Amino acid sequence: MLLSLPNWLIHISSSLEWGIAALLMYRYGIMIGRNDVRRFGLFMIPHWIGSWFVLAYHVSGDAIPVLLDLSETVNLFGSIALLYASLGILKTIKSRNTTSVMAAAGLFLISGRPQSYMGEDIFDLILQISSVVYLSFLVTLILIKKRDPELLSGLTIAGFWFLLVFISVTVFFMYLSTEVRGFPTLTHDDLFHGSAESLLTISNLMIILGIHRQMKRFGEKSTGPTPKG
Numbered sequence: 001m002l003l004s005l006p007n008w009l010i011h012i013s014s015s016l017e018w019g020i021a022a023l024l025m026y027r028y029g030i031m032i033g034r035n036d037v038r039r040f041g042l043f044m045i046p047h048w049i050g051s052w053f054v055l056a057y058h059v060s061g062d063a064i065p066v067l068l069d070l071s072e073t074v075n076l077f078g079s080i081a082l083l084y085a086s087l088g089i090l091k092t093i094k095s096r097n098t099t100s101v102m103a104a105a106g107l108f109l110i111s112g113r114p115q116s117y118m119g120e121d122i123f124d125l126i127l128q129i130s131s132v133v134y135l136s137f138l139v140t141l142i143l144i145k146k147r148d149p150e151l152l153s154g155l156t157i158a159g160f161w162f163l164l165v166f167i168s169v170t171v172f173f174m175y176l177s178t179e180v181r182g183f184p185t186l187t188h189d190d191l192f193h194g195s196a197e198s199l200l201t202i203s204n205l206m207i208i209l210g211i212h213r214q215m216k217r218f219g220e221k222s223t224g225p226t227p228k229g
Helices: 005-031 035-042 045-059 066-100 120-147 154-180 190-223
Strands: none
Touching: 005 035, 005 045, 005 190, 035 066, 045 066, 066 120, 120 154, 154 190
């Protein structure tokens, strides 16, 4: 296997964090009685599955390209699912207001220019479509925050946006590793690969902390102030 132990820990951590974030979002939706938020948590699962395909690819020593094809295909549907879920939240907000008075890229970017059974053209097309869908999803998060500031934590939304930083840095490190440092792929450059992946763990941690903050805030509102005396 190409990854060092610290790099493996970073990769596994980022995948586990996304799963925890999905679970917390689902539980948060139950707490506040919002099926649309609960659905959002469920629709985070495809990206989580995609991350495990990437881990399996690294376990194989980057020798089974079909695992990358599966990962990118699942991530495409994951981005579509997130966009659908966020649009559902917007629709719910719109309905409530009317009643009252309305990726990137894959989340787990593949390192380097690996072989693909689908062919590079199809592989790149899936990445591009996934990027457009994920960017659309990010825009809907801003609209949700604007229309219902109390629903999602700004830290959670920032975490989803921070993925763009992870992707940008990964692409830059990919260039440095392959064109400047002479490695076949970014995966072979353990320092740059681990440094880029660590940004994903930060992004996922921001999402988790933001959801936890909202759950804690809702819990405090539900119990009310503690009587003094």
